[in-house]
Amino acid sequence: MGEEQKEKDLRKEARELFKIFFGKSKDIQKATTQTVKEITEKTLKGVQPSKEKVKEITEGIVEGIQETRKQMGGRLESVVKTLQDLTSKATSGLMEVVSGVIEGIEEVSEREKREECLRYIKERRSITFFDPNRDVPDEIIKEILNISALAPSGYNLQPWEVIVVKSKDKKEKLKEICYGQQKVEDASANIVVIANLNAAEEHVDRVLESWVELGYIKEEEREALWEQILSGWKSPEKRKRKAIRDSALFAMCVMIVARYFGLETHPMEGFDEAKLKRFLGIGKDRIVPMIIAIGYRHPEKELLPRAYRFTFEEFGKIV
Numbered sequence: 029m030g031e032e033q034k035e036k037d038l039r040k041e042a043r044e045l046f047k048i049f050f051g052k053s054k055d056i057q058k059a060t061t062q063t064v065k066e067i068t069e070k071t072l073k074g075v076q077p078s079k080e081k082v083k084e085i086t087e088g089i090v091e092g093i094q095e096t097r098k099q100m101g102g103r104l105e106s107v108v109k110t111l112q113d114l115t116s117k118a119t120s121g122l123m124e125v126v127s128g129v130i131e132g133i134e135e136v137s138e139r140e141k142r143e144e145c146l147r148y149i150k151e152r153r154s155i156t157f158f159d160p161n162r163d164v165p166d167e168i169i170k171e172i173l174n175i176s177a178l179a180p181s182g183y184n185l186q187p188w189e190v191i192v193v194k195s196k197d198k199k200e201k202l203k204e205i206c207y208g209q210q211k212v213e214d215a216s217a218n219i220v221v222i223a224n225l226n227a228a229e230e231h232v233d234r235v236l237e238s239w240v241e242l243g244y245i246k247e248e249e250r251e252a253l254w255e256q257i258l259s260g261w262k263s264p265e266k267r268k269r270k271a272i273r274d275s276a277l278f279a280m281c282v283m284i285v286a287r288y289f290g291l292e293t294h295p296m297e298g299f300d301e302a303k304l305k306r307f308l309g310i311g312k313d314r315i316v317p318m319i320i321a322i323g324y325r326h327p328e329k330e331l332l333p334r335a336y337r338f339t340f341e342e343f344g345k346i347v
């Protein structure tokens with residue numbers, strides 16, 4: 029058997045062993061430790077392993093981790109720590125194997141982090157049952173909103189505004205305005221997303237100033253651009269469309285970023301807008317596209333499975 033084949037077998041063995049151990053213990057740290065131990069004892073028999081062998085073992089374990097990742101969820105930092113502990117106890121041969129594994133795990137850990145972003149989108153649901161006893165600190169809410177403000181908007185005009193309704197008495201009143209939706213009261217807070225129909229006039233100077241400062245445009249281009257931006261907001265219809273569109277992008281970010289903080293959300297259009305505006309003192313030059321309830325999921329209530337989603341074949345085409 030050629031060297032190349034032997035290494036492939038070694039990798040396969042490490043991968044399969046990892047999966048078996050993980051299947052038994054459902055514990056990634058334990059499974060990794062067992063795999064490293066078993067492989068070094070059985071295959072290397074105290075021989076200083078070659079770089080290629082270390083690579084094969086590492087890749088095998090990493091492949092095993094990848095395949096079982098869905099069951100594990102979460103990141104892999106804790107595994108790296110376990111392996112570092114192992115390293116200090118190990119023999120020199122084992123140390124090489126372990127450092128190889130650590131390198132491999134760091135690589136997949138990076139990939140895991142990127143995949144986490146997809147998880148936030150896939151796991152987001154409109155949660156009906158919030159835990160009425162858990163508060164989300166104001167600082168976390170502010171952080172979520174500041175991160176969400178990185179959302180894109182036409183000419184970077186950022187036409188969104190928010191009022192966070194958090195106090196008990198205000199939530200009770202808001203629940204009434206939302207036709208009695210219980211989640212309004214149970215959620216820790218409700219983010220009233222507001223589309224500012226005057227965003228062009230109110231924000232354009234600050235936006236252009238930043239563009240000049242950063243060298244996006246030259247000072248002498250500022251005025252013409254000012255005219256161009258404002259002309260896009262001339263008709264009431266365009267104004268409305270732009271302000272609502274950008275605010276909705278911001279709102280989507282809020283729901284995804286909330287997942288990062290372990291929070292749940294529920295967007296709502298079921299409210300009496302005229303009453304809401306009176307209640308919160310929102311002017312005629314503002315529209316409320318939605319309210320987002322935010323909080324922790326109730327620990328005992330179960331959510332129904334996600335309802336039907338149309339697929340690309342049904343809603344799209346590539347031309």
Ligand SMILES: Cc1cc2nc3c(=O)[nH]c(=O)nc-3n(C[C@H](O)[C@H](O)[C@H](O)COP(=O)(O)O)c2cc1C
Nearest residue numbers: 152153154155209295296297298299317318334335
């Ligand atoms: C703009 C908007 C307004 C919504 N308004 C309400 C509402 O007032 N009450 C409610 O129970 N659900 C409301 N929903 C939630 C939708 O019913 C829910 O998103 C949809 O059924 C898909 O379920 P999922 O979010 O769990 O995937 C709203 C959703 C959006 C995007």
